[in-house]
Amino acid sequence: MNIVIIIPAYNEEAHIEKCLTSLVNQSYSAKHILVVDDGSTDKTPDILSSLCSTYENLTYASRGKSFSHEPGSKIVEAFNFGLSSLTSSYDILCKFDADLIFPNHYLETLRKAFEANSKLGMFAGFCSIENNGVWQIEKLTNPDHIRGALKSYRQNCFRDIGGLTSAMGWDTIDEMKARYYRWEVETDKTLVVKHLKPTGLHYSKCLPIVFGISLFRMRYSFALAFLTCFKMALNKNELDFFYKAMLAYLKSNSRKNSFLINEKEGDFIRKYRWRKIKQRLF
Known part of the structure:
Protein backbone atom coordinates (compact mmCIF):
# COMPACT_ATOMS: atom_id res chain seq x y z
CA MET A 1 0.00 0.00 0.00
CA ASN A 2 1.62 3.22 -1.20
CA ILE A 3 1.50 6.16 1.21
CA VAL A 4 2.21 9.69 -0.02
CA ILE A 5 2.57 12.58 2.42
CA ILE A 6 2.27 16.30 1.66
CA ILE A 7 3.48 18.73 4.33
CA PRO A 8 2.87 22.50 3.97
CA ALA A 9 5.62 24.43 5.76
CA TYR A 10 6.11 28.11 6.51
CA ASN A 11 8.99 29.32 8.71
CA GLU A 12 9.35 25.97 10.45
CA GLU A 13 13.11 26.01 11.02
CA ALA A 14 12.61 25.10 14.69
CA HIS A 15 10.54 21.97 13.97
CA ILE A 16 10.81 20.72 10.38
CA GLU A 17 13.90 18.54 10.88
CA LYS A 18 12.39 16.77 13.89
CA CYS A 19 9.18 16.18 11.96
CA LEU A 20 10.84 14.79 8.85
CA THR A 21 13.34 12.69 10.78
CA SER A 22 10.44 11.00 12.57
CA LEU A 23 8.78 10.26 9.22
CA VAL A 24 11.75 8.97 7.24
CA ASN A 25 12.59 6.56 10.09
CA GLN A 26 9.20 4.88 10.23
CA SER A 27 8.88 1.11 10.53
CA TYR A 28 6.81 1.30 7.33
CA SER A 29 8.17 3.79 4.81
CA ALA A 30 6.14 6.31 2.87
CA LYS A 31 6.57 6.07 -0.89
CA HIS A 32 7.00 9.83 -1.14
CA ILE A 33 7.14 12.73 1.31
CA LEU A 34 6.69 16.12 -0.35
CA VAL A 35 7.22 19.30 1.66
CA VAL A 36 5.78 22.51 0.22
CA ASP A 37 7.80 25.51 1.34
CA ASP A 38 5.16 28.24 1.41
CA GLY A 39 7.48 31.23 0.99
CA SER A 40 9.50 30.81 4.20
CA THR A 41 11.79 33.67 5.19
CA ASP A 42 13.84 31.70 7.74
CA LYS A 43 16.18 28.72 7.29
CA THR A 44 13.43 26.25 6.38
CA PRO A 45 14.51 25.98 2.69
CA ASP A 46 18.14 25.31 3.68
CA ILE A 47 17.10 22.57 6.09
CA LEU A 48 14.86 21.00 3.45
CA SER A 49 17.61 21.09 0.83
CA SER A 50 20.00 19.30 3.17
CA LEU A 51 17.49 16.63 4.22
CA CYS A 52 16.28 15.97 0.67
CA SER A 53 19.83 15.25 -0.44
CA THR A 54 20.02 12.56 2.24
CA TYR A 55 16.68 10.72 1.85
CA GLU A 56 15.50 9.36 -1.51
CA ASN A 57 11.79 9.47 -0.73
CA LEU A 58 11.89 13.08 0.48
CA THR A 59 11.54 16.09 -1.83
CA TYR A 60 10.40 19.69 -1.51
CA ALA A 61 8.78 22.28 -3.72
CA SER A 62 8.86 26.05 -3.30
CA ARG A 63 5.60 27.88 -3.70
CA GLY A 64 7.06 31.35 -3.47
CA LYS A 65 5.42 34.12 -1.49
CA SER A 66 2.02 33.25 -0.10
CA PHE A 67 -0.57 36.02 -0.13
CA SER A 68 -3.23 34.17 1.84
CA HIS A 69 -3.36 34.76 5.59
CA GLU A 70 -6.81 33.41 6.40
CA PRO A 71 -6.77 30.40 8.73
CA GLY A 72 -7.46 27.30 6.67
CA SER A 73 -6.95 28.86 3.24
CA LYS A 74 -3.19 29.29 3.49
CA ILE A 75 -2.39 25.73 4.48
CA VAL A 76 -4.90 24.14 2.08
CA GLU A 77 -3.61 26.21 -0.83
CA ALA A 78 -0.07 25.09 -0.06
CA PHE A 79 -1.26 21.48 0.14
CA ASN A 80 -3.10 21.80 -3.19
CA PHE A 81 0.03 23.29 -4.76
CA GLY A 82 1.93 20.19 -3.69
CA LEU A 83 -0.85 17.90 -4.89
CA SER A 84 -0.82 19.51 -8.34
CA SER A 85 2.91 18.88 -8.70
CA LEU A 86 2.77 15.34 -7.33
CA THR A 87 3.95 12.65 -9.74
CA SER A 88 3.81 9.66 -7.39
CA SER A 89 0.80 7.34 -7.40
CA TYR A 90 -0.74 6.56 -4.03
CA ASP A 91 -3.28 4.43 -2.21
CA ILE A 92 -3.28 6.66 0.87
CA LEU A 93 -2.77 10.43 0.79
CA CYS A 94 -1.70 12.24 3.97
CA LYS A 95 -1.72 15.92 4.83
CA PHE A 96 0.51 16.46 7.85
CA ASP A 97 1.67 19.62 9.59
CA ALA A 98 5.37 20.44 9.83
CA ASP A 99 5.45 20.79 13.63
CA LEU A 100 4.69 17.18 14.55
CA ILE A 101 6.84 14.33 15.84
CA PHE A 102 5.46 10.90 14.90
CA PRO A 103 5.98 7.63 16.78
CA ASN A 104 7.96 5.27 14.55
CA HIS A 105 5.01 2.90 14.06
CA TYR A 106 2.56 5.60 12.95
CA LEU A 107 2.54 4.80 9.22
CA GLU A 108 2.53 1.06 9.85
CA THR A 109 -0.53 1.40 12.08
CA LEU A 110 -2.17 3.63 9.49
CA ARG A 111 -1.50 1.10 6.73
CA LYS A 112 -2.91 -1.79 8.77
CA ALA A 113 -6.07 0.18 9.57
CA PHE A 114 -6.80 0.86 5.90
CA GLU A 115 -5.97 -2.70 4.87
CA ALA A 116 -8.26 -4.15 7.54
CA ASN A 117 -11.32 -2.12 6.51
CA SER A 118 -12.12 -1.45 2.86
CA LYS A 119 -14.79 1.07 3.90
CA LEU A 120 -12.32 3.17 5.90
CA GLY A 121 -11.96 6.51 4.13
CA MET A 122 -10.06 8.57 6.73
CA PHE A 123 -7.86 7.65 9.67
CA ALA A 124 -5.60 9.35 12.25
CA GLY A 125 -4.15 9.31 15.72
CA PHE A 126 -4.23 12.17 18.22
CA CYS A 127 -2.14 15.28 18.80
CA SER A 128 -0.55 15.88 22.20
CA ILE A 129 1.01 19.03 23.64
CA GLU A 130 3.59 19.45 26.36
CA ASN A 131 2.40 20.84 29.69
CA ASN A 132 5.00 21.20 32.45
CA GLY A 133 7.09 18.44 30.95
CA VAL A 134 4.15 16.07 30.47
CA TRP A 135 2.65 15.30 27.04
CA GLN A 136 -1.14 15.43 27.15
CA ILE A 137 -3.65 14.84 24.35
CA GLU A 138 -5.18 18.08 23.05
CA LYS A 139 -8.88 18.19 23.86
CA LEU A 140 -10.12 21.00 21.64
CA THR A 141 -12.45 18.74 19.64
CA ASN A 142 -14.51 15.57 19.93
CA PRO A 143 -12.57 12.28 19.91
CA ASP A 144 -14.20 11.19 16.64
CA HIS A 145 -12.82 14.26 14.83
CA ILE A 146 -9.54 14.04 12.93
CA ARG A 147 -7.37 17.09 13.53
CA GLY A 148 -6.31 19.09 10.49
CA ALA A 149 -2.68 18.40 11.35
CA LEU A 150 -3.08 14.64 10.91
CA LYS A 151 -5.26 13.91 7.91
CA SER A 152 -5.01 10.72 5.86
CA TYR A 153 -7.36 9.68 3.06
CA ARG A 154 -7.98 6.58 0.98
CA GLN A 155 -7.59 7.59 -2.66
CA ASN A 156 -11.23 6.91 -3.61
CA CYS A 157 -12.49 8.77 -0.54
CA PHE A 158 -10.38 11.80 -1.38
CA ARG A 159 -11.81 11.73 -4.90
CA ASP A 160 -15.41 11.45 -3.64
CA ILE A 161 -15.13 14.46 -1.32
CA GLY A 162 -13.65 16.56 -4.13
CA GLY A 163 -10.38 17.28 -2.37
CA LEU A 164 -9.92 19.90 0.33
CA THR A 165 -11.93 23.12 0.64
CA SER A 166 -9.76 26.22 0.79
CA ALA A 167 -11.46 27.87 3.76
CA MET A 168 -11.71 27.79 7.55
CA GLY A 169 -13.60 24.64 8.49
CA TRP A 170 -12.01 22.49 5.78
CA ASP A 171 -10.98 19.90 8.36
CA THR A 172 -14.61 19.38 9.37
CA ILE A 173 -16.01 19.52 5.85
CA ASP A 174 -13.72 16.78 4.56
CA GLU A 175 -14.74 14.16 7.11
CA MET A 176 -18.42 15.12 7.02
CA LYS A 177 -18.38 14.71 3.24
CA ALA A 178 -16.61 11.39 3.68
CA ARG A 179 -19.41 10.19 5.97
CA TYR A 180 -22.01 11.61 3.58
CA TYR A 181 -20.54 9.45 0.81
CA ARG A 182 -20.66 6.43 3.16
CA TRP A 183 -17.00 6.27 4.07
CA GLU A 184 -15.98 5.49 7.63
CA VAL A 185 -13.82 7.89 9.66
CA GLU A 186 -11.70 6.41 12.44
CA THR A 187 -9.36 7.69 15.14
CA ASP A 188 -6.93 5.68 17.28
CA LYS A 189 -6.41 6.90 20.86
CA THR A 190 -3.28 4.77 21.23
CA LEU A 191 -1.57 6.54 18.34
CA VAL A 192 -0.25 9.75 19.86
CA VAL A 193 1.76 12.40 18.00
CA LYS A 194 3.70 15.22 19.64
CA HIS A 195 2.43 18.65 18.53
CA LEU A 196 5.19 21.19 19.02
CA LYS A 197 3.11 24.36 18.55
CA PRO A 198 -0.27 25.18 20.14
CA THR A 199 -3.16 25.09 17.69
CA GLY A 200 -4.08 28.46 16.21
CA LEU A 201 -1.06 30.21 17.73
CA HIS A 202 -0.74 32.69 14.87
CA TYR A 203 -4.48 33.29 14.43
Missing part, protein backbone atom coordinates in the same frame (compact mmCIF):
# COMPACT_ATOMS: atom_id res chain seq x y z
CA SER A 204 -5.57 33.98 18.01
CA LYS A 205 -7.04 37.43 17.28
CA CYS A 206 -9.07 36.60 14.18
CA LEU A 207 -9.87 32.95 14.98
CA PRO A 208 -13.25 33.55 16.72
CA ILE A 209 -14.48 35.61 13.77
CA VAL A 210 -13.48 33.18 11.04
CA PHE A 211 -14.72 30.31 13.20
CA GLY A 212 -18.19 31.85 13.45
CA ILE A 213 -18.27 32.59 9.72
CA SER A 214 -17.21 29.03 8.92
CA LEU A 215 -20.14 27.61 10.91
CA PHE A 216 -22.54 29.70 8.85
CA ARG A 217 -20.86 28.61 5.62
CA MET A 218 -21.24 24.96 6.71
CA ARG A 219 -24.98 25.57 7.15
CA TYR A 220 -25.07 25.17 10.95
CA SER A 221 -28.38 26.19 12.49
CA PHE A 222 -28.39 28.96 15.11
CA ALA A 223 -28.81 26.48 17.98
CA LEU A 224 -26.05 24.23 16.69
CA ALA A 225 -23.70 27.17 16.15
CA PHE A 226 -24.51 28.44 19.65
CA LEU A 227 -23.56 25.12 21.25
CA THR A 228 -20.46 24.71 19.08
CA CYS A 229 -19.12 28.18 19.87
CA PHE A 230 -19.88 27.77 23.56
CA LYS A 231 -18.06 24.44 23.72
CA MET A 232 -15.04 25.86 21.91
CA ALA A 233 -14.96 28.80 24.31
CA LEU A 234 -15.02 26.44 27.28
CA ASN A 235 -12.23 24.30 25.81
CA LYS A 236 -10.12 27.38 25.27
CA ASN A 237 -11.17 28.91 28.59
CA GLU A 238 -11.97 32.11 26.68
CA LEU A 239 -15.56 33.29 27.12
CA ASP A 240 -14.85 36.19 24.79
CA PHE A 241 -14.35 33.64 22.02
CA PHE A 242 -18.04 32.71 22.25
CA TYR A 243 -19.31 36.28 21.87
CA LYS A 244 -17.05 37.11 18.93
CA ALA A 245 -17.76 33.84 17.12
CA MET A 246 -21.53 34.08 17.51
CA LEU A 247 -21.55 37.72 16.43
CA ALA A 248 -19.62 36.74 13.30
CA TYR A 249 -22.08 33.91 12.65
CA LEU A 250 -25.06 36.24 12.94
CA LYS A 251 -23.50 38.87 10.69
CA SER A 252 -22.63 36.33 8.01
CA ASN A 253 -26.17 36.14 6.69
CA SER A 254 -26.40 39.89 6.13
CA ARG A 255 -23.02 39.87 4.39
CA LYS A 256 -24.20 37.10 2.07
CA ASN A 257 -21.26 34.79 2.65
CA SER A 258 -21.33 31.87 0.26
CA PHE A 259 -21.94 28.34 1.50
CA LEU A 260 -19.13 25.78 1.32
CA ILE A 261 -21.43 22.76 0.97
CA ASN A 262 -24.71 22.00 -0.76
CA GLU A 263 -28.11 21.70 0.96
CA LYS A 264 -28.10 17.90 1.20
CA GLU A 265 -24.63 17.89 2.74
CA GLY A 266 -25.68 20.62 5.15
CA ASP A 267 -28.74 18.64 6.20
CA PHE A 268 -26.53 15.58 6.77
CA ILE A 269 -24.09 17.56 8.93
CA ARG A 270 -26.83 19.05 11.12
CA LYS A 271 -28.43 15.66 11.71
CA TYR A 272 -25.06 14.06 12.45
CA ARG A 273 -24.14 16.78 14.95
CA TRP A 274 -27.45 16.57 16.78
CA ARG A 275 -27.22 12.79 16.93
CA LYS A 276 -23.76 13.02 18.51
CA ILE A 277 -24.96 15.64 21.01
CA LYS A 278 -27.85 13.38 22.08
CA GLN A 279 -25.49 10.40 22.43
CA ARG A 280 -23.22 12.36 24.75
CA LEU A 281 -26.14 13.63 26.82
CA PHE A 282 -27.97 10.33 27.20
Whole structure:
Protein backbone atom coordinates (compact mmCIF):
# COMPACT_ATOMS: atom_id res chain seq x y z
CA MET A 1 0.00 0.00 0.00
CA ASN A 2 1.62 3.22 -1.20
CA ILE A 3 1.50 6.16 1.21
CA VAL A 4 2.21 9.69 -0.02
CA ILE A 5 2.57 12.58 2.42
CA ILE A 6 2.27 16.30 1.66
CA ILE A 7 3.48 18.73 4.33
CA PRO A 8 2.87 22.50 3.97
CA ALA A 9 5.62 24.43 5.76
CA TYR A 10 6.11 28.11 6.51
CA ASN A 11 8.99 29.32 8.71
CA GLU A 12 9.35 25.97 10.45
CA GLU A 13 13.11 26.01 11.02
CA ALA A 14 12.61 25.10 14.69
CA HIS A 15 10.54 21.97 13.97
CA ILE A 16 10.81 20.72 10.38
CA GLU A 17 13.90 18.54 10.88
CA LYS A 18 12.39 16.77 13.89
CA CYS A 19 9.18 16.18 11.96
CA LEU A 20 10.84 14.79 8.85
CA THR A 21 13.34 12.69 10.78
CA SER A 22 10.44 11.00 12.57
CA LEU A 23 8.78 10.26 9.22
CA VAL A 24 11.75 8.97 7.24
CA ASN A 25 12.59 6.56 10.09
CA GLN A 26 9.20 4.88 10.23
CA SER A 27 8.88 1.11 10.53
CA TYR A 28 6.81 1.30 7.33
CA SER A 29 8.17 3.79 4.81
CA ALA A 30 6.14 6.31 2.87
CA LYS A 31 6.57 6.07 -0.89
CA HIS A 32 7.00 9.83 -1.14
CA ILE A 33 7.14 12.73 1.31
CA LEU A 34 6.69 16.12 -0.35
CA VAL A 35 7.22 19.30 1.66
CA VAL A 36 5.78 22.51 0.22
CA ASP A 37 7.80 25.51 1.34
CA ASP A 38 5.16 28.24 1.41
CA GLY A 39 7.48 31.23 0.99
CA SER A 40 9.50 30.81 4.20
CA THR A 41 11.79 33.67 5.19
CA ASP A 42 13.84 31.70 7.74
CA LYS A 43 16.18 28.72 7.29
CA THR A 44 13.43 26.25 6.38
CA PRO A 45 14.51 25.98 2.69
CA ASP A 46 18.14 25.31 3.68
CA ILE A 47 17.10 22.57 6.09
CA LEU A 48 14.86 21.00 3.45
CA SER A 49 17.61 21.09 0.83
CA SER A 50 20.00 19.30 3.17
CA LEU A 51 17.49 16.63 4.22
CA CYS A 52 16.28 15.97 0.67
CA SER A 53 19.83 15.25 -0.44
CA THR A 54 20.02 12.56 2.24
CA TYR A 55 16.68 10.72 1.85
CA GLU A 56 15.50 9.36 -1.51
CA ASN A 57 11.79 9.47 -0.73
CA LEU A 58 11.89 13.08 0.48
CA THR A 59 11.54 16.09 -1.83
CA TYR A 60 10.40 19.69 -1.51
CA ALA A 61 8.78 22.28 -3.72
CA SER A 62 8.86 26.05 -3.30
CA ARG A 63 5.60 27.88 -3.70
CA GLY A 64 7.06 31.35 -3.47
CA LYS A 65 5.42 34.12 -1.49
CA SER A 66 2.02 33.25 -0.10
CA PHE A 67 -0.57 36.02 -0.13
CA SER A 68 -3.23 34.17 1.84
CA HIS A 69 -3.36 34.76 5.59
CA GLU A 70 -6.81 33.41 6.40
CA PRO A 71 -6.77 30.40 8.73
CA GLY A 72 -7.46 27.30 6.67
CA SER A 73 -6.95 28.86 3.24
CA LYS A 74 -3.19 29.29 3.49
CA ILE A 75 -2.39 25.73 4.48
CA VAL A 76 -4.90 24.14 2.08
CA GLU A 77 -3.61 26.21 -0.83
CA ALA A 78 -0.07 25.09 -0.06
CA PHE A 79 -1.26 21.48 0.14
CA ASN A 80 -3.10 21.80 -3.19
CA PHE A 81 0.03 23.29 -4.76
CA GLY A 82 1.93 20.19 -3.69
CA LEU A 83 -0.85 17.90 -4.89
CA SER A 84 -0.82 19.51 -8.34
CA SER A 85 2.91 18.88 -8.70
CA LEU A 86 2.77 15.34 -7.33
CA THR A 87 3.95 12.65 -9.74
CA SER A 88 3.81 9.66 -7.39
CA SER A 89 0.80 7.34 -7.40
CA TYR A 90 -0.74 6.56 -4.03
CA ASP A 91 -3.28 4.43 -2.21
CA ILE A 92 -3.28 6.66 0.87
CA LEU A 93 -2.77 10.43 0.79
CA CYS A 94 -1.70 12.24 3.97
CA LYS A 95 -1.72 15.92 4.83
CA PHE A 96 0.51 16.46 7.85
CA ASP A 97 1.67 19.62 9.59
CA ALA A 98 5.37 20.44 9.83
CA ASP A 99 5.45 20.79 13.63
CA LEU A 100 4.69 17.18 14.55
CA ILE A 101 6.84 14.33 15.84
CA PHE A 102 5.46 10.90 14.90
CA PRO A 103 5.98 7.63 16.78
CA ASN A 104 7.96 5.27 14.55
CA HIS A 105 5.01 2.90 14.06
CA TYR A 106 2.56 5.60 12.95
CA LEU A 107 2.54 4.80 9.22
CA GLU A 108 2.53 1.06 9.85
CA THR A 109 -0.53 1.40 12.08
CA LEU A 110 -2.17 3.63 9.49
CA ARG A 111 -1.50 1.10 6.73
CA LYS A 112 -2.91 -1.79 8.77
CA ALA A 113 -6.07 0.18 9.57
CA PHE A 114 -6.80 0.86 5.90
CA GLU A 115 -5.97 -2.70 4.87
CA ALA A 116 -8.26 -4.15 7.54
CA ASN A 117 -11.32 -2.12 6.51
CA SER A 118 -12.12 -1.45 2.86
CA LYS A 119 -14.79 1.07 3.90
CA LEU A 120 -12.32 3.17 5.90
CA GLY A 121 -11.96 6.51 4.13
CA MET A 122 -10.06 8.57 6.73
CA PHE A 123 -7.86 7.65 9.67
CA ALA A 124 -5.60 9.35 12.25
CA GLY A 125 -4.15 9.31 15.72
CA PHE A 126 -4.23 12.17 18.22
CA CYS A 127 -2.14 15.28 18.80
CA SER A 128 -0.55 15.88 22.20
CA ILE A 129 1.01 19.03 23.64
CA GLU A 130 3.59 19.45 26.36
CA ASN A 131 2.40 20.84 29.69
CA ASN A 132 5.00 21.20 32.45
CA GLY A 133 7.09 18.44 30.95
CA VAL A 134 4.15 16.07 30.47
CA TRP A 135 2.65 15.30 27.04
CA GLN A 136 -1.14 15.43 27.15
CA ILE A 137 -3.65 14.84 24.35
CA GLU A 138 -5.18 18.08 23.05
CA LYS A 139 -8.88 18.19 23.86
CA LEU A 140 -10.12 21.00 21.64
CA THR A 141 -12.45 18.74 19.64
CA ASN A 142 -14.51 15.57 19.93
CA PRO A 143 -12.57 12.28 19.91
CA ASP A 144 -14.20 11.19 16.64
CA HIS A 145 -12.82 14.26 14.83
CA ILE A 146 -9.54 14.04 12.93
CA ARG A 147 -7.37 17.09 13.53
CA GLY A 148 -6.31 19.09 10.49
CA ALA A 149 -2.68 18.40 11.35
CA LEU A 150 -3.08 14.64 10.91
CA LYS A 151 -5.26 13.91 7.91
CA SER A 152 -5.01 10.72 5.86
CA TYR A 153 -7.36 9.68 3.06
CA ARG A 154 -7.98 6.58 0.98
CA GLN A 155 -7.59 7.59 -2.66
CA ASN A 156 -11.23 6.91 -3.61
CA CYS A 157 -12.49 8.77 -0.54
CA PHE A 158 -10.38 11.80 -1.38
CA ARG A 159 -11.81 11.73 -4.90
CA ASP A 160 -15.41 11.45 -3.64
CA ILE A 161 -15.13 14.46 -1.32
CA GLY A 162 -13.65 16.56 -4.13
CA GLY A 163 -10.38 17.28 -2.37
CA LEU A 164 -9.92 19.90 0.33
CA THR A 165 -11.93 23.12 0.64
CA SER A 166 -9.76 26.22 0.79
CA ALA A 167 -11.46 27.87 3.76
CA MET A 168 -11.71 27.79 7.55
CA GLY A 169 -13.60 24.64 8.49
CA TRP A 170 -12.01 22.49 5.78
CA ASP A 171 -10.98 19.90 8.36
CA THR A 172 -14.61 19.38 9.37
CA ILE A 173 -16.01 19.52 5.85
CA ASP A 174 -13.72 16.78 4.56
CA GLU A 175 -14.74 14.16 7.11
CA MET A 176 -18.42 15.12 7.02
CA LYS A 177 -18.38 14.71 3.24
CA ALA A 178 -16.61 11.39 3.68
CA ARG A 179 -19.41 10.19 5.97
CA TYR A 180 -22.01 11.61 3.58
CA TYR A 181 -20.54 9.45 0.81
CA ARG A 182 -20.66 6.43 3.16
CA TRP A 183 -17.00 6.27 4.07
CA GLU A 184 -15.98 5.49 7.63
CA VAL A 185 -13.82 7.89 9.66
CA GLU A 186 -11.70 6.41 12.44
CA THR A 187 -9.36 7.69 15.14
CA ASP A 188 -6.93 5.68 17.28
CA LYS A 189 -6.41 6.90 20.86
CA THR A 190 -3.28 4.77 21.23
CA LEU A 191 -1.57 6.54 18.34
CA VAL A 192 -0.25 9.75 19.86
CA VAL A 193 1.76 12.40 18.00
CA LYS A 194 3.70 15.22 19.64
CA HIS A 195 2.43 18.65 18.53
CA LEU A 196 5.19 21.19 19.02
CA LYS A 197 3.11 24.36 18.55
CA PRO A 198 -0.27 25.18 20.14
CA THR A 199 -3.16 25.09 17.69
CA GLY A 200 -4.08 28.46 16.21
CA LEU A 201 -1.06 30.21 17.73
CA HIS A 202 -0.74 32.69 14.87
CA TYR A 203 -4.48 33.29 14.43
CA SER A 204 -5.57 33.98 18.01
CA LYS A 205 -7.04 37.43 17.28
CA CYS A 206 -9.07 36.60 14.18
CA LEU A 207 -9.87 32.95 14.98
CA PRO A 208 -13.25 33.55 16.72
CA ILE A 209 -14.48 35.61 13.77
CA VAL A 210 -13.48 33.18 11.04
CA PHE A 211 -14.72 30.31 13.20
CA GLY A 212 -18.19 31.85 13.45
CA ILE A 213 -18.27 32.59 9.72
CA SER A 214 -17.21 29.03 8.92
CA LEU A 215 -20.14 27.61 10.91
CA PHE A 216 -22.54 29.70 8.85
CA ARG A 217 -20.86 28.61 5.62
CA MET A 218 -21.24 24.96 6.71
CA ARG A 219 -24.98 25.57 7.15
CA TYR A 220 -25.07 25.17 10.95
CA SER A 221 -28.38 26.19 12.49
CA PHE A 222 -28.39 28.96 15.11
CA ALA A 223 -28.81 26.48 17.98
CA LEU A 224 -26.05 24.23 16.69
CA ALA A 225 -23.70 27.17 16.15
CA PHE A 226 -24.51 28.44 19.65
CA LEU A 227 -23.56 25.12 21.25
CA THR A 228 -20.46 24.71 19.08
CA CYS A 229 -19.12 28.18 19.87
CA PHE A 230 -19.88 27.77 23.56
CA LYS A 231 -18.06 24.44 23.72
CA MET A 232 -15.04 25.86 21.91
CA ALA A 233 -14.96 28.80 24.31
CA LEU A 234 -15.02 26.44 27.28
CA ASN A 235 -12.23 24.30 25.81
CA LYS A 236 -10.12 27.38 25.27
CA ASN A 237 -11.17 28.91 28.59
CA GLU A 238 -11.97 32.11 26.68
CA LEU A 239 -15.56 33.29 27.12
CA ASP A 240 -14.85 36.19 24.79
CA PHE A 241 -14.35 33.64 22.02
CA PHE A 242 -18.04 32.71 22.25
CA TYR A 243 -19.31 36.28 21.87
CA LYS A 244 -17.05 37.11 18.93
CA ALA A 245 -17.76 33.84 17.12
CA MET A 246 -21.53 34.08 17.51
CA LEU A 247 -21.55 37.72 16.43
CA ALA A 248 -19.62 36.74 13.30
CA TYR A 249 -22.08 33.91 12.65
CA LEU A 250 -25.06 36.24 12.94
CA LYS A 251 -23.50 38.87 10.69
CA SER A 252 -22.63 36.33 8.01
CA ASN A 253 -26.17 36.14 6.69
CA SER A 254 -26.40 39.89 6.13
CA ARG A 255 -23.02 39.87 4.39
CA LYS A 256 -24.20 37.10 2.07
CA ASN A 257 -21.26 34.79 2.65
CA SER A 258 -21.33 31.87 0.26
CA PHE A 259 -21.94 28.34 1.50
CA LEU A 260 -19.13 25.78 1.32
CA ILE A 261 -21.43 22.76 0.97
CA ASN A 262 -24.71 22.00 -0.76
CA GLU A 263 -28.11 21.70 0.96
CA LYS A 264 -28.10 17.90 1.20
CA GLU A 265 -24.63 17.89 2.74
CA GLY A 266 -25.68 20.62 5.15
CA ASP A 267 -28.74 18.64 6.20
CA PHE A 268 -26.53 15.58 6.77
CA ILE A 269 -24.09 17.56 8.93
CA ARG A 270 -26.83 19.05 11.12
CA LYS A 271 -28.43 15.66 11.71
CA TYR A 272 -25.06 14.06 12.45
CA ARG A 273 -24.14 16.78 14.95
CA TRP A 274 -27.45 16.57 16.78
CA ARG A 275 -27.22 12.79 16.93
CA LYS A 276 -23.76 13.02 18.51
CA ILE A 277 -24.96 15.64 21.01
CA LYS A 278 -27.85 13.38 22.08
CA GLN A 279 -25.49 10.40 22.43
CA ARG A 280 -23.22 12.36 24.75
CA LEU A 281 -26.14 13.63 26.82
CA PHE A 282 -27.97 10.33 27.20
